[in-house]
Amino acid sequence: MGSPLAKPARIGKYDIVGVIGRGGMGVVYRAMDPQIGRPVALKVLTSAFGEDQELLARFYREARYTGGLQHQNIVTVYEFGEQDGFPFLVMEYLEGESLDEIIASRRQLPLGEKLGIMVQVCNGLGFAHQRGVVHRDVKPANIVVLKNGTAKIVDFGIAHVGGNRLTRTGQVMGSIYYMSPEQLNGNLEVDLRTDVYSAGVVLFQLLTGALPFQGNDTGSTLMKIVHEPPPLLSKFMKLYPPELETISQKALAKDREQRYSCAEDLAFDLARLQQGLTHERVDDYLQKAADAIERKEFTSAREQLLQVLRVDSQNSAANMLLREMQQGLEQQRRHQQVKQTLAQAEEALTYKHYDSALEHVQRGLELEATNAELQDLRAAIQRAQEENARYEDALHRAELALKKGSLDEARKAIGEALEVDAENPQGRKLAASIAKEIEERTRQQKAAQMQVVRATNSVEKALADARMHLFLDQKQEAQEALQKASREVPQVSRDLRSQWEALREEVERKLGASQGVPQDSGRGPGEDSTASVNVTPDSQARTPQATLLFGNQHATDDIIPPEMRGSNLHLPEHSGGIPEDLKEFLPSRSTWVRPGIWIAAAVLVLVVVSYIVFWPKPNSGGNSHVQQNNPRALDSGTTAEATYAVINAEPWGTVTDVVTLKGDRVKTVNDQTPLRLELPAGQYRVKVEGPKGEKKVVDIEVPAQGGQSYFVVFHRPDVGRLITRQ
Structure with missing residues (x-):
């Protein structure tokens, strides 16, 4: 095996796992019994014992005595053996901590628990004493407290082999504090009461944390052990049962005849005192446990x-x-x-x-x-x-x-x-897409609405221009005026288309009559076929979803852009009337010519032909030249919407304010013509601003049902040119 101080791989049948501790007498290893898988503590003695046959024989004998001690408070010895001249002892492996370590940690242990440890130590010593074995080295380092609270005594007789105490330097110093007076007196035979004294010293140290006899050096310590009385617990403790003082003094008596005669008697007194403390302590523990469970x-x-x-x-x-x-x-x-x-x-x-x-x-x-x-x-x-x-x-x-x-x-x-x-992001994204599509559809609807309004304005102007040319007997110019609006005709109301078609036929008849050509289907000779526009017959069914309103007439699907069908749009009315500024150039509806027209013509002729018949032109009585036409009656079955007025301007204008005749403001508009104003029935003044900042005021009257159209002209026709051409 070599030197026991070197870690071997195997001792006997045991596999060495590690080192538990080293001392002057040998080494303690942690080993494993490979046959049953049990951990053991294996102690190997040093060469000092191997060279002394007498001491070695005593070690064998005491090992055999210790191996016979089977008690719950004594470490169990499994085997004694020798390898390469070195004796070894195989013992129970203890998982816990020594009482020496517990005392050094100054851990707060209940008094009853401390007494319980000493009761177990005394029980173990008493068992050994009954079998004639005296430990002779009872000290905290030789008492191990397991995790379950069990106390175990170790190292029976190992430290005291031979006639004298064979320990190396330091070991005597480690055990001298626990020696009985008779151990220090070589003339007295040591018996079991020396273990009782040592147990008393351990009890005192466990209770107080101090040794009962301790001097500045070895000599003074020995003198205290031999001659000084044991100290009282009251010097170190405040709260303890009075009986405990009596027990301590008796265990530490100098005269062994005054000590406890055996370890069992010491254990009995300690157990009786512990039982009383235990009942109090148990009740306290139980109450604390119940309170903790409640919480x-x-x-x-x-x-x-x-x-x-x-x-x-x-x-x-x-x-x-x-x-x-x-x-x-x-x-x-x-x-x-x-x-x-x-x-x-x-x-x-x-x-x-x-x-x-x-x-x-x-x-x-x-x-x-x-x-x-x-x-x-x-x-x-x-x-x-x-x-x-x-x-x-x-x-x-x-x-x-x-x-x-x-x-x-x-x-x-x-x-x-x-x-x-x-x-939800997905829903919000889809909602944004739908809103964008609705916005685009609305934009298209407004664009289509404006397109229809512009077309209506263009056709009405063409009708007015054509009638003026007919009045001046300018049939070709009348036909050209109508032709310019031919593309817009399909987009306007049925009533306005009918007017355009009727006037076109009239122009064609007059052209044919002047050229001596018989009429064919209402079209004059030489007239371009593009002048004819297909107009939806009145008998064509109206689409209920398409309710574009022009004046008081319902439009049919043929004038609604395809992308707008199915939508509800409300557009301004147009009565198809002629502006007031141009009425003076139209023939009278009666057989008599209006005097104002002749007067205006005479004035113009006087300038041209150097003679003039002066006749003052009648005042229209308004602040602007405005035509006021009564709207046609609603078709049968058509119900009027809110009352309104439609303001048109030539070439265009901006409606700024609407006031009553007394000057009270009704609304501020700032929208361009053509513009539909929904107003209660009554009379109003509408302020209109022209393209060059011209300002005019239009007196209008909103009927009780339906609407009325008004046409404002900012630039009058060139009458001189018209007369010259005539």
């Missing part, structure tokens, strides 16, 4: 109950509280699991993983079926599922409607979806 502090309750069971393992109250604590721990464990599943379910619900959330809730209800939070969460998840299904359905309908171009249906469906989940 659901089960870990603290468990520690208190273990203290009780360490002293009294059969305590019924402690066992009952232990079962209650275990039930509470189990309930607490289930509650923690429920909280965990609840958190997992809430997280899954946050991410809209409804199936996963329901699975977590179901697991929680299996642990705690009556949990109100889980039940409420399950109901919330089910509601969320239903709302999500409604959301997905509405979103799907909105997408389909948008693809089909049904914007009203799409807007309604996306509104339903956003009512369920207004923050």
